[in-house]
Amino acid sequence: MTALDQLRSAMRRAGVDALWISDPANVRAISGFSSGKDGKVLVTAHGATLYTDARYTVQASEEATVPQFIARPPETYVHARDAAGGLRVGFEADHLTVALLDDLRDHWPDASLVPVRGLVHGLRVTKTARELDAIRAAQRIADAAFAQVRPTIRPGVTELDVALELELAMRRAGAQSAFEIIVASGPNGAKPHGVASSRVIGDDELVTVDMGARVDGYHSDMTRTVAVGEPSAELRRLYRAVLEAEQAAVAAVRPGMRAADLDRLARDLLTGHGLGEYFAHSLGHGVGLDVHEAPGLRATSEEVLEPGMVITIEPGVYVPGVGGVRIEDLVLVTETGSEVLSLAEKEQL
Numbered sequence: 001m002t003a004l005d006q007l008r009s010a011m012r013r014a015g016v017d018a019l020w021i022s023d024p025a026n027v028r029a030i031s032g033f034s035s036g037k038d039g040k041v042l043v044t045a046h047g048a049t050l051y052t053d054a055r056y057t058v059q060a061s062e063e064a065t066v067p068q069f070i071a072r073p074p075e076t077y078v079h080a081r082d083a084a085g086g087l088r089v090g091f092e093a094d095h096l097t098v099a100l101l102d103d104l105r106d107h108w109p110d111a112s113l114v115p116v117r118g119l120v121h122g123l124r125v126t127k128t129a130r131e132l133d134a135i136r137a138a139q140r141i142a143d144a145a146f147a148q149v150r151p152t153i154r155p156g157v158t159e160l161d162v163a164l165e166l167e168l169a170m171r172r173a174g175a176q177s178a179f180e181i182i183v184a185s186g187p188n189g190a191k192p193h194g195v196a197s198s199r200v201i202g203d204d205e206l207v208t209v210d211m212g213a214r215v216d217g218y219h220s221d222m223t224r225t226v227a228v229g230e231p232s233a234e235l236r237r238l239y240r241a242v243l244e245a246e247q248a249a250v251a252a253v254r255p256g257m258r259a260a261d262l263d264r265l266a267r268d269l270l271t272g273h274g275l276g277e278y279f280a281h282s283l284g285h286g287v288g289l290d291v292h293e294a295p296g297l298r299a300t301s302e303e304v305l306e307p308g309m310v311i312t313i314e315p316g317v318y319v320p321g322v323g324g325v326r327i328e329d330l331v332l333v334t335e336t337g338s339e340v341l342s343l344a345e346k347e348q349l
């Protein structure tokens with residue numbers, strides 16, 4: 001069954017005759033068009049059209065697997081009215097702005113606009129062989145960049161220096177950076193998303209590096225915390241506790257496991273070390289066309305792991321005024337267990 005066939009089944013289950021897709025990653029997933037933020041797709045029971053503008057005429061004709069209509073709103077909406085008029089049209093409630101919903105209402109007065117969630121995301125949760133190839137390639141590039149830059153993480157170097165070298169290495173290898181690289185040294189380590197700053201890395205510190213590459217639109221995501229000099233006994237204790245939680249959670253990954261139970265396993269281990277209150281985020285998330293996508297590995301998740309999912313396992317502790325540790329692997333759920341895709345070396349402290 002093609003992705004479009006699967007989507008039409010999901011649309012029928014959701015009770016809509018058509019779907020207006022506006023989430024950029026979903027536009028790409030359904031149409032193949034790589035500039036999803038400048039595209040929309042209308043899917044009906046018998047057709048699908050990619051709408052984008054004249055900047056992308058050639059690109060869309062090369063990439064798209066569905067017919068294209070090149071225009072800008074309001075012409076876009078006028079054209080789509082022929083297919084959408086009189087139908088129950090789903091729109092992506094977690095993406096479409098209120099203003100753009102108003103535009104749809106104005107131009108399609110006889111359509112019923114129905115908020116839907118997760119219809120395309122549901123198709124993206126398990127990866128095809130082609131998608132896995134891209135994610136593996138992205139992770140290989142990130143691993144190589146980390147190995148190349150790791151020796152340069154020394155006292156006297158700024159966080160920004162490290163981030164720039166990592167980005168350069170990934171760009172040279174043919175990838176883009178998946179997100180703004182996090183390099184958080186010393187007390188900055190207490191900020192889970194401490195974007196690289198001009199802070200000079202000091203002696204005897206921990207430095208958290210969270211990075212990913214993007215290849216063909218697919219992302220990787222990995223974190224390593226490295227030691228510069230001889231960090232204090234307390235910092236080493238934090239590191240060992242996080243490493244234990246990370247390794248235990250990775251070892252537990254298998255199909256059928258509830259995402260919430262995996263989060264609980266890591267959280268309980270850190271709580272046993274007196275660090276539960278410092279684990280300030282979820283255990284992990286799915287990775288694909290978005291850096292953060294389903295499944296969410298958090299206490300409130302209803303999701304169950306399935307073969308073909310690519311997830312992160314990334315416990316962390318963040319102690320204000322002291323610093324922090326996060327260790328993150330990218331993991332493929334297989335038929336029998338898991339395969340760790342991120343191979344960059346981990347510190348043993």
Ligand SMILES: CSCC[C@H](N)C(=O)N[C@@H](C)C(=O)N[C@@H](C)C(=O)O
Pocket residue numbers: 179180192193210211221222223281282283284285291292314328
């Ligand atoms: C700005 S994208 C950074 C990606 C990073 N590797 C990451 O996933 N960090 C996690 C701490 C995170 O943001 N987790 C989310 C899913 C959360 O817990 O809400």
